[in-house]
Amino acid sequence: MVRYLIERFIYLFISILLIITLTFLMIKALPGDPFTEEKALAPEVLTKLKEHYNLSLSVGEQYLIYLRSVFSGDFGTSMVYPSRSVCDIILDSFPISAIIGLQAIFVSATGGILLGILLQLNNQSRFSPILTLTVLAIISIPSFIAAPLLQYFFAIRWDVLPLAKWGSFSHTILPTLSLAAFPMAVIARLVDVKLSEVLKSDYITLAEAKGLSKFRILFRHALPNTLAPVVGYLGQTSAAILTGSFVVERIFGIPGLGTWYVASILNRDYPLIMGTTLFYSLVLITLIFISDLLYLALDPRLRRRYE
Amino acid sequence: MSSPTVLSPEAFLPLNKKLLRRDTPRYRRRKKLLSDPLFLIALFVLLSIMTFAVVAPVVSPYSYQKTELAKMNMAPNLSHWFGTDELGRDLLVRVAYGARLSMMIGVLAASLDLILGVSLGSLSAMMGGKVDYLLMRLMDILYSLPHMLVVIIISVALGTGLTSIILSIAFLAWIPMARIIRADVRTIMQKDFLFSAEALGVSRLQILKKHILPNAVGSIIVTATMTIPKAIFLEAFLSFLGLGVEPPLASWGTIAAEAVSFIEYHPYRLFIPAGMMSLTIFSLNLLSDRLQKKLILKV
Numbered sequence: 001m002v003r004y005l006i007e008r009f010i011y012l013f014i015s016i017l018l019i020i021t022l023t024f025l026m027i028k029a030l031p032g033d034p035f036t037e038e039k040a041l042a043p044e045v046l047t048k049l050k051e052h053y054n055l056s057l058s059v060g061e062q063y064l065i066y067l068r069s070v071f072s073g074d075f076g077t078s079m080v081y082p083s084r085s086v087c088d089i090i091l092d093s094f095p096i097s098a099i100i101g102l103q104a105i106f107v108s109a110t111g112g113i114l115l116g117i118l119l120q121l122n123n124q125s126r127f128s129p130i131l132t133l134t135v136l137a138i139i140s141i142p143s144f145i146a147a148p149l150l151q152y153f154f155a156i157r158w159d160v161l162p163l164a165k166w167g168s169f170s171h172t173i174l175p176t177l178s179l180a181a182f183p184m185a186v187i188a189r190l191v192d193v194k195l196s197e198v199l200k201s202d203y204i205t206l207a208e209a210k211g212l213s214k215f216r217i218l219f220r221h222a223l224p225n226t227l228a229p230v231v232g233y234l235g236q237t238s239a240a241i242l243t244g245s246f247v248v249e250r251i252f253g254i255p256g257l258g259t260w261y262v263a264s265i266l267n268r269d270y271p272l273i274m275g276t277t278l279f280y281s282l283v284l285i286t287l288i289f290i291s292d293l294l295y296l297a298l299d300p301r302l303r304r305r306y307e
Numbered sequence: 308m309s310s311p312t313v314l315s316p317e318a319f320l321p322l323n324k325k326l327l328r329r330d331t332p333r334y335r336r337r338k339k340l341l342s343d344p345l346f347l348i349a350l351f352v353l354l355s356i357m358t359f360a361v362v363a364p365v366v367s368p369y370s371y372q373k374t375e376l377a378k379m380n381m382a383p384n385l386s387h388w389f390g391t392d393e394l395g396r397d398l399l400v401r402v403a404y405g406a407r408l409s410m411m412i413g414v415l416a417a418s419l420d421l422i423l424g425v426s427l428g429s430l431s432a433m434m435g436g437k438v439d440y441l442l443m444r445l446m447d448i449l450y451s452l453p454h455m456l457v458v459i460i461i462s463v464a465l466g467t468g469l470t471s472i473i474l475s476i477a478f479l480a481w482i483p484m485a486r487i488i489r490a491d492v493r494t495i496m497q498k499d500f501l502f503s504a505e506a507l508g509v510s511r512l513q514i515l516k517k518h519i520l521p522n523a524v525g526s527i528i529v530t531a532t533m534t535i536p537k538a539i540f541l542e543a544f545l546s547f548l549g550l551g552v553e554p555p556l557a558s559w560g561t562i563a564a565e566a567v568s569f570i571e572y573h574p575y576r577l578f579i580p581a582g583m584m585s586l587t588i589f590s591l592n593l594l595s596d597r598l599q600k601k602l603i604l605k606v
Contacts (some may be wrong), residue, residue, distance in 0.1 A: 026463060
């Protein structure tokens with residue numbers, strides 16, 4: 001168990017270091033820089049600007065400077081919005097993304113589990129193929145297609161929810177739904193498969209032989225063992241939801257970190273791209289780490305394997 | 308007592324051979340697959356979309372890049388079945404070109420993934436020891452990176468274009484394939500017929516080619532059919548971020564992304580390419596789902 005934890009920690013560290021290096025190298029490999037478009041700049045001013053942003057140093061030196069500042073929590077200032085530090089931008093906009101993200105994770109987890117149980121219960125009925133195909137259809141609609149479709153029907157056609165922008169709870173409903181639909185369907189399939197495995201095991205037969213009600217067998221005996229892998233999958237789910245939010249936030253005009261991220265890519269705002277990518281990676285790697293640990297804690301059989 | 312007519316064993320041979328062929332696992336699997344209505348439907352939809360992608364631009368009188376401002380944003384009608392976009396370009400032809408591009412990206416990414424995944428996966432399993440350990444750790448670390456972010460970083464760095472999209476998708480996509488192949492090869496290597504082959508002095512490459520890969524072909528096909536929709540999806544995602552193919556080229560992703568700002572008055576511009584893309588992803592998912600249920604070999 002301790003060995004497993006240490007091993008995972010080492011991986012965590014290596015992945016973060018790898019992401020830092022990868023972002024740095026990739027941004028360096030980019031053609032052009034943020035000053036290429038301002039043709040009126042005098043050469044002296046350009047030199048000064050490059051010196052200010054350490055662009056005149058060698059790549060190795062730049063990397064070391066970057067590494068040092070990252071580990072002291074300083075991501076630098078945005079090149080396009082010089083008055084704002086990358087940290088400020090992240091702290092300002094991430095809570096907005098987090099609200100939508102958490103709502104989407106909640107909806108996809110509860111909806112997915114319920115849908116999965118429904119799938120399993122209707123296993124033998126004639127609705128089974130319809131349900132399976134519906135779930136498969138939801139998996140085939142990416143969030144960036146679901147978002148404008150929901151916008152069209154709920155905001156334009158029926159006019160029941162706001163089209164875009166940010167403000168009240170009702171503004172969060174459509175973005176949350178468009179982000180949650182895909183992971184919900186994936187979780188539903190996972191629950192369905194795991195549940196059918198669990199329901200075939202001996203202890204369920206025993207419970208049936210004891211004469212327990214179907215309801216009790218399902219919820220008291222089968223479900224807990226089914227949910228452990230679902231928790232293990234939640235890390236992946238949150239990753240899908242967070243990255244999906246880049247586009248969805250843009251479509252709904254939400255001032256979250258995703259919108260900033262896309263803008264920074266289009267503006268080639270190096271510090272902002274590096275800072276945001278790093279921040280997102282940290283969040284994702286940590287979330288996956290936590291969900292792995294939870295999975296381990298929930299399933300004693302897995303824990304034993306590492307002892 | 309007359310002696311009974313004795314038929315020579317050879318007389319049974321044609322019949323026997325036919326019966327024997329019917330009894331091979333491969334024959335039974337194929338039969339099972341071809342009698343599965345869902346599999347056939349998915350195959351039919353995919354083939355129709357492919358035919359559309361190949362035939363429509365050839366038959367249609369319109370070009371995918373010629374702009375006709377007099378005809379901008381026309382709703383679907385008899386001369387433009389799918390309508391036109393804000394530059395008056397015929398959407399049917401553009402969607403068909405988009406289908407070509409999206410499917411090409413999907414197939415190329417899946418082939419790269421197949422080559423890398425199968426070679427590294429089987430290498431890892433067959434070498435064992437240190438090579439196996441190092442490759443597995445490398446995969447673990449690469450796989451713990453946030454997938455989408457890596458795809459974004461790579462395609463930002465390589466610039467927009469087909470190659471950069473395919474490379475950025477394939478960079479991490481081979482890992483699941485390599486893992487599955489490795490697990491498969493390891494199970495197959497435990498089988499008695501492999502010990503016999505080794506004892507007979509068959510070379511490792513021959514063993515891999517003749518005995519291991521044919522037995523792993525089920526999981527290879529299933530994993531590859533799963534990669535194609537993922538690649539189509541990732542390409543569309545990149546288009547929405549502004550990292551897609553350059554205009555006037557068009558993929559389903561770029562056509563849909565362009566349409567989003569016109570959703571209020573010209574919703575058909577989004578519905579058609581988005582519907583096509585989702586239908587393709589759906590059929591591919593269905594196909595791999597059915598294949599998975601019927602094709603995975605139990606060696």
